[in-house]
Amino acid sequence: MRTPLWHTLPVDAVAEALQTNLQKGLSHDEATRRLAEYGPNRLEAATGRTAWRILLGQFKETMVLILLAAAVISYLIGDLKDTLVILAIVVLNAALGFFQEYRAEKAIEALQKMAVPHVHVLRDGEWQEIEATHLVPGDVIRLEAGGAVPADARLVEAVNLQVQEAALTGESVPVDKQTDPLPDPETPIGDRRNMVYMGTAVTYGRGKAIVVATGMATELGKIAAMLQSVEEEQTPLQRRMDQLGKRLAAVAIVLVALVFVLGVWRGGEVAEMLLTAISLAVAAVPEGLPAVVTIALALGARRMVQRNALIRRLPAVETLGSVTVICSDKTGTLTENRMTVTVLDVANQRIDLQTERAHTLAETPPDALPPALQLMLIGGALCNDAELRRDHSQPDRYFTVGDPTEGALVMAAVQYHLLKPDLEAEMPRVGEVPFSSERKRMSTIHRLPAQHRLLPMLDTPFVLFTKGAVDVLLPLCTHVWNADRAEPLTDDWRARIETANTDMASQGQRVLGLAFRPLTALPEPLTAETVERELIFVGLFGMIDPPRPEAKDAVAKARQAGIRTVMITGDHALTAEAIARQLGIAEPGTRTLTGRDLEQMSDEELIAIVEDVRVFARVSPEHKLRIVTALQAHRHNTAMTGDGVNDAPALKKADIGIAMGITGTDVAKEAADMILLDDNFATIVAAIEEGRTIYDNIRKFVRYLLTSNSGEIWVMLLAPLLGLPVPLLPLQILWINLVTDGLPALALGVEPPEKDVMKRPPYPPTESIFARGLWQHILWVGLLMGLLTLGVQIYALERHEAWQSMVFNTLAVAQMAHVMAIRSERESLFTLGLRSNPWMLGAVASTLVLQVLVLYWQPLQAIFETEPLTLGELVATWAVAVVIFVAVEIEKWWRRRKEG
Numbered sequence: 001m002r003t004p005l006w007h008t009l010p011v012d013a014v015a016e017a018l019q020t021n022l023q024k025g026l027s028h029d030e031a032t033r034r035l036a037e038y039g040p041n042r043l044e045a046a047t048g049r050t051a052w053r054i055l056l057g058q059f060k061e062t063m064v065l066i067l068l069a070a071a072v073i074s075y076l077i078g079d080l081k082d083t084l085v086i087l088a089i090v091v092l093n094a095a096l097g098f099f100q101e102y103r104a105e106k107a108i109e110a111l112q113k114m115a116v117p118h119v120h121v122l123r124d125g126e127w128q129e130i131e132a133t134h135l136v137p138g139d140v141i142r143l144e145a146g147g148a149v150p151a152d153a154r155l156v157e158a159v160n161l162q163v164q165e166a167a168l169t170g171e172s173v174p175v176d177k178q179t180d181p182l183p184d185p186e187t188p189i190g191d192r193r194n195m196v197y198m199g200t201a202v203t204y205g206r207g208k209a210i211v212v213a214t215g216m217a218t219e220l221g222k223i224a225a226m227l228q229s230v231e232e233e234q235t236p237l238q239r240r241m242d243q244l245g246k247r248l249a250a251v252a253i254v255l256v257a258l259v260f261v262l263g264v265w266r267g268g269e270v271a272e273m274l275l276t277a278i279s280l281a282v283a284a285v286p287e288g289l290p291a292v293v294t295i296a297l298a299l300g301a302r303r304m305v306q307r308n309a310l311i312r313r314l315p316a317v318e319t320l321g322s323v324t325v326i327c328s329d330k331t332g333t334l335t336e337n338r339m340t341v342t343v344l345d346v347a348n349q350r351i352d353l354q355t356e357r358a359h360t361l362a363e364t365p366p367d368a369l370p371p372a373l374q375l376m377l378i379g380g381a382l383c384n385d386a387e388l389r390r391d392h393s394q395p396d397r398y399f400t401v402g403d404p405t406e407g408a409l410v411m412a413a414v415q416y417h418l419l420k421p422d423l424e425a426e427m428p429r430v431g432e433v434p435f436s437s438e439r440k441r442m443s444t445i446h447r448l449p450a451q452h453r454l455l456p457m458l459d460t461p462f463v464l465f466t467k468g469a470v471d472v473l474l475p476l477c478t479h480v481w482n483a484d485r486a487e488p489l490t491d492d493w494r495a496r497i498e499t500a501n502t503d504m505a506s507q508g509q510r511v512l513g514l515a516f517r518p519l520t521a522l523p524e525p526l527t528a529e530t531v532e533r534e535l536i537f538v539g540l541f542g543m544i545d546p547p548r549p550e551a552k553d554a555v556a557k558a559r560q561a562g563i564r565t566v567m568i569t570g571d572h573a574l575t576a577e578a579i580a581r582q583l584g585i586a587e588p589g590t591r592t593l594t595g596r597d598l599e600q601m602s603d604e605e606l607i608a609i610v611e612d613v614r615v616f617a618r619v620s621p622e623h624k625l626r627i628v629t630a631l632q633a634h635r636h637n638t639a640m641t642g643d644g645v646n647d648a649p650a651l652k653k654a655d656i657g658i659a660m661g662i663t664g665t666d667v668a669k670e671a672a673d674m675i676l677l678d679d680n681f682a683t684i685v686a687a688i689e690e691g692r693t694i695y696d697n698i699r700k701f702v703r704y705l706l707t708s709n710s711g712e713i714w715v716m717l718l719a720p721l722l723g724l725p726v727p728l729l730p731l732q733i734l735w736i737n738l739v740t741d742g743l744p745a746l747a748l749g750v751e752p753p754e755k756d757v758m759k760r761p762p763y764p765p766t767e768s769i770f771a772r773g774l775w776q777h778i779l780w781v782g783l784l785m786g787l788l789t790l791g792v793q794i795y796a797l798e799r800h801e802a803w804q805s806m807v808f809n810t811l812a813v814a815q816m817a818h819v820m821a822i823r824s825e826r827e828s829l830f831t832l833g834l835r836s837n838p839w840m841l842g843a844v845a846s847t848l849v850l851q852v853l854v855l856y857w858q859p860l861q862a863i864f865e866t867e868p869l870t871l872g873e874l875v876a877t878w879a880v881a882v883v884i885f886v887a888v889e890i891e892k893w894w895r896r897r898k899e900g
Contacts, residue, residue: 441468508578710782
């Protein structure tokens with residue numbers, strides 16, 4: 001049976017459909033029956049991966065499987081040392097990955113924390129307090145200010161009821177609620193003013209409602225279900241490393257077969273050629289690569305924490321560098337999540353508080369302010385239920401408690417040294433007509449002292465202030481305040497006020513009007529009809545949740561780096577467009593889509609136009625998921641930022657989810673790959689720079705490791721074909737791969753950023769790690785290294801010198817020269833400077849010392865079967881290193897020349 005559209009039905013029809021009584025509620029027996037039918041009112045935990053499944057998942061990558069195969073082969077041929085070293089690398093890599101991913105399966109537990117422990121419910125005609133988990137559809141519940149909404153419900157009664165729905169819809173301003181049915185079945189969740197939803201909070205007023213959905217059937221439950229159904233995507237680095245591993249496996253198998261067949265064909269012994277082929281396989285596989293990549297990512301994650309970005313999954317460090325689109329939530333991410341008065345519009349004058357508050361007007365004493373401005377600021381602060389409090393940690397700072405819109409009016413007065421407690425002490429409230437959603441206004445009456453320094457234009461004992469929507473306030477006004485006097489409200493004045501109201505609203509501002517009326521006595525009776533008449537219109541407040549000051553620069557930097565920022569919000573389209581234009585995300589004429597537009601589009605239609613849209617407004621969680629999916633269909637590497645429950649599925653689906661650390665919900669944090677500790681959009685740009693640098697550095701040590709191994713392969717492959725003895729022992733190959741490759745490779749991981757790292761477009765997420773000339777470099781430099789080493793072997797064999805130790809040392813020292821030359825892909829080492837990466841100097845020096853010890857220290861000589869070299873032999877091996885360094889510097893010079 002299809003679930004009714006509750007927001008379209010009258011209250012009586014909802015009660016009839018749910019078979020409940022509005023005066024008595026459900027009976028105890030019926031509630032028990034329904035609880036058995038619908039289940040407890042809580043969110044079900046995901047079946048997610050257990051710790052064992054996460055651990056086993058660390059052993060599925062191709063590179064790790066190759067290492068395990070190499071360990072098995074080493075064990076079978078009796079080489080226990082190699083076996084233990086390779087297994088140690090595999091265990092280290094698995095442990096680091098396991099501890100990073102273990103907490104990633106806790107998102108649904110965070111959702112459960114939002115459950116409400118107790119709720120007031122009408123059962124058998126009496127109000128009872130029960131656990132929220134026992135609620136069932138048809139229950140009548142009571143809602144009060146400060147409480148959380150325990151389930152999805154249709155409102156029966158709403159007395160000045162306001163609900164903060166930012167965590168669900170993304171709208172920053174509390175929503176005024178009412179009980180009338182809404183005829184449009186397509187009304188978005190954020191506009192369903194007669195509904196309340198689990199996980200939201202009542203900020204003002206009171207109400208009663210009929211529960212229409214509990215547990216996983218609620219909107220929050222649907223988000224939980226989506227979160228469980230979203231599959232984890234491989235990061236670009238994981239895809240690239242998997243691709244690399246498969247290619248290396250294929251190369252190793254081909255080389256083993258080739259060397260073994262050729263060797264036997266040339267008359268070699270089967271056992272000897274098998275040992276040679278296995279040695280070549282060891283040379284083909286860079287045993288240290290997984291560990292080096294993992295450690296480099298961990299170091300990058302540590303640096304990101306210092307820049308206020310906490311990484312939850314290690315591969316996400318590199319993923320940041322490949323981001324092509326940032327899908328950003330608006331409220332609290334690009335904006336301050338704090339309503340602020342930005343414009344005061346009074347007769348013949350408009351004051352921009354964003355510029356004036358730091359200049360002359362803000363420095364003017366309150367009693368010297370222009371009369372119209374005094375009336376606006378004092379009236380806005382007094383006709384107001386928000387409280388002003390002092391921040392005890394910073395005594396010169398204040399904050400408000402209550403409705404964010406009313407708080408904005410109080411803080412606007414603070415900017416001009418008008419503190420609400422002082423105003424209330426001087427002009428106490430003696431009467432009021434509270435706000436109602438039907439009237440869309442509120443009024444307060446204040447007693448004026450006999451002699452008052454403020455509002456000198458008033459000479460009556462009382463004053464009435466009324467604030468509210470301009471369209472309902474103007475019909476009650478007969479005059480308008482102009483400079484220092486009241487004038488009749490003519491058609492021209494009315495047109496001017498309505499134009500100002502429309503203009504401010506079109507800029508995405510929330511607009512409130514203020515009017516006043518001098519009173520000689522308190523009206524009897526004190527009702528809206530007796531006091532809200534013959535008002536004098538003063539002016540308009542324009543307010544908005546302002547952009548973060550640093551967000552505009554961050555958006556500009558992202559654009560310079562070839563990264564597009566897209567705003568996805570549950571807020572209104574006009575507000576979203578205004579903020580987007582201020583931040584440079586959108587330009588006049590840029591296309592905006594709403595949730596209603598998305599509902600009418602197929603996935604294919606959305607994919608066709610998603611590249612042209614910069615702002616998505618009034619969207620639901622399902623829409624956010626569709627938008628991210630559509631962008632990924634264009635092969636975008638998508639980052640999604642957010643802080644609310646509504647963002648969690650899209651955060652998990654995106655290539656990298658980025659949650660707010662301060663304002664973000666637990667759900668968003670647990671679903672994300674990265675958490676911004678300072679909730680600063682600019683931190684994302686810093687993290688992207690770090691991610692790009694890390695990927696560049698990963699390419700550098702892939703270049704280094706595979707070129708080194710390529711040199712070893714050429715030596716091991718060509719020597720038998722040329723009739724030369726096997727150049728290296730398996731343990732010598734492993735020494736080169738782990739020791740000479742390890743320390744310098746780690747030092748490459750901390751290379752400073754390239755000069756153009758944030759001035760170039762992101763590299764395509766589908767790009768092979770071998771792109772942009774990497775495989776050609778590996779091939780020709782490896783071949784050059786191999787041929788030069790074979791030349792040293794031939795030279796040493798003819799002179800009857802310690803040929804194997806010379807070959808061993810030649811490869812080790814040549815790789816040190818190579819790593820110094822590739823610290824930058826295009827800049828010369830002499831431009832970079834030797835001291836720009838002191839870790840590299842230390843790594844190369846340490847490696848050379850270790851190599852000398854292997855050659856000249858007797859205990860290590862016995863293990864690696866080496867001999868000490870004479871000065872001439874040592875010089876010969878170092879000469880090869882110089883050739884390699886010069887050759888790579890020439891390659892970079894040629895690249896710079898081609899690129900201009």
